[in-house]
Amino acid sequence: MPKDRVIMLSDCQSFYASVEKAANPQFSKKPLIVAGDPERRSGIVLAACPIAKSYGITTAETIREALIKCPEVIIVRPHMQRYIDVSAQITEILRSFSDQVEPYSIDEQFIDVTGSRTLFGGPIEIATAIQNKVRQETGVYVRVGIGKTKVAAKIACDLWAKKNENGIFTLTPELLPSMLWPRPISDLFMVGRRMSTHFYSMGLVTIGHVAQLELAELKWGMKQKFRKNCDIDAELYWRIANGIDDSPVNQHTHEVPPKSVGHQMTLPRDYRTLSEIKTVLLELCELVCRRCRRHKVNGAVVSVGARGADFDARTGFSRQSVMSDPTNATNLVYEAAVALFKRHWDGQPVRSVGVSLSTLTDEDQYQLTMFESRPRLRELERATDRLKNKYGDAIIGRAASFTDSGLLKDRSGKIGGHYK
Structure with missing residues (x-):
């Protein structure tokens, strides 16, 4: 596996809502949510466009709660086949840049462009070209995280590319101590609310606290905390905190x-x-x-x-x-x-x-x-x-x-x- 790998994670912004806006241009500048049952005003919010989010609307809240925050919000019921079709279209666009594309979810896909740089330029050029082509052909805006591993690309996308003006961020191994490690442990990929609480009780407050521990010490600490062998979980968190991930981008991952x-x-x-x-x-x-x-x-x-x-x-x-x-x-x-x-x-x-x-x-x-x-x-x-x-x-x-x-x-x- 080459040491100079360039892995990207392409993430669609407010995917369901973006697809609906692309299909209904009259809603382009209006707050819009995709939710359960617009006619009965029941169900939960599955996706909210950036305009709707500016009113404080979040996914998983009820339509009723969303309407209190923004009475004029447009409510659209989900069209799942449409989203699947657009996701497949984006996959084909990514494959025009590399034959190594791995869908991670309906709105996220990994792409290994290590061997594509002689054709399409540097990582930033490729990421920008991907953004432009996806936007032009589907109307969806994608953010791109870049790293040497899949986990680094995922973290780069979630923590920075989604918040950057240009929607692109590169997380190199050299940036881990200054950019990633000072962040709270709750920001670490794969660490949820409950696990964050456990890490806090162990005195591991930042991502760096986990990353800089000796792996054997982390395994011992988690074993004491949970009263069982946690070697696999401990190594998983330690490797993520250090941006380590040997897994390749594999288009057949979900065919096992x-x-x-x-x-x-x-x-x-x-x-x-x-x-x-x-x-x-x-x-x-x-x-x-x-x-x-x-x-x-x-x-x-x-x-x-x-x-x-x-x-x-x-x-x-x-x-x-x-x-x-x-x-x-x-x-x-x-x-x-x-x-x-x-x-x-x-x-x-x-x-x-x-x-x-x-x-x-x-x-x-x-x-x-x-x-x-x-x-x-x-x-x-x-x-x-x-x-x-x-x-x-x-x-x-x-x-x-x-x-x-x-x-x-x-x-x-x-x-x-x-x-x-």
């Missing part, structure tokens, strides 16, 4: 086969009867098994979880069992899930249900039986998968999904819980 496949649904109301809940379990098993079939794996362990709507008096359970044979057949997993649910459900109303499969193995390795034709069943399910992939989830479904307790129709119009 999963260790488990699961899906959870929050229900629109309390489900009180077993027949209603069985409909949801069937839909969940269909979703989980479909993903397993896409990854060409079978699952041996099925897990089922449920909870009620009262967060003050929590009810529910999470249990798992081993099936007789690994499978990704919906009906077989459904039978096991229903049996597991009936065994542990206390009869209380349910507002959330989840199903997952784990202990995954290659789907071509399975036990033959005398009483069923797995190849025939597999072909039938793959045929329905192809229909759903081509025409959408609602093109074909189980009869139960079209009853009052089914969620297929509503879910098929959403991505990530939000309407497409």
Whole structure:
């Protein structure tokens, strides 16, 4: 791995809101938020444009709170498919500068331009060119953090590029003692509020306090604090504080086969009867098994979880069992899930249900039986998968999904819980 690596993190400013403004130029100079349900004035703020933020509006607050701060704010419901399409468009723009691009989230992407400098110039020139091209083709403004490692680029973007007038900042190893280390430990990437409190109680108030400790001493201190071995966590924080990160920019990072496949649904109301809940379990098993079939794996362990709507008096359970044979057949997993649910459900109303499969193995390795034709069943399910992939989830479904307790129709119009 070259020592003179140049890694960038491209981050889209107020991504959802920026995409909406690009699609609606009449809103360009007005405060705008993307939020749950504008008509009912309910839900939370998913994104706020810089103008809306100037009124004090923040993400994760309710629409009602946002309206108090800025009564004239424009509220737009999310269009998830549009955001996915623009994110993919930005990926292709970045690939015109380097073949090493790694999506980090829907609005953040790493790009290794080490080998691109002879074509496009120095890091600042490349970052500026990226900004201009993305703005011109999508209407979205990106900030760019630059470093020798991915973690340094991420920190450069979060702590400085997002606040700079030109949206670009380079964090070199030489700048760590003067720029990064004096900052509070809560500013360190991967350190949340709870971990910050733990570090404060250990006397580690700044990022430099962690970075300048001997690694063995930090491991010992965290072990004393948490009463367990924390060597991996300690080394992670120490390496981040020192800007150390050996991982390459890898476009295939998110293609690693999963260790488990699961899906959870929050229900629109309390489900009180077993027949209603069985409909949801069937839909969940269909979703989980479909993903397993896409990854060409079978699952041996099925897990089922449920909870009620009262967060003050929590009810529910999470249990798992081993099936007789690994499978990704919906009906077989459904039978096991229903049996597991009936065994542990206390009869209380349910507002959330989840199903997952784990202990995954290659789907071509399975036990033959005398009483069923797995190849025939597999072909039938793959045929329905192809229909759903081509025409959408609602093109074909189980009869139960079209009853009052089914969620297929509503879910098929959403991505990530939000309407497409």
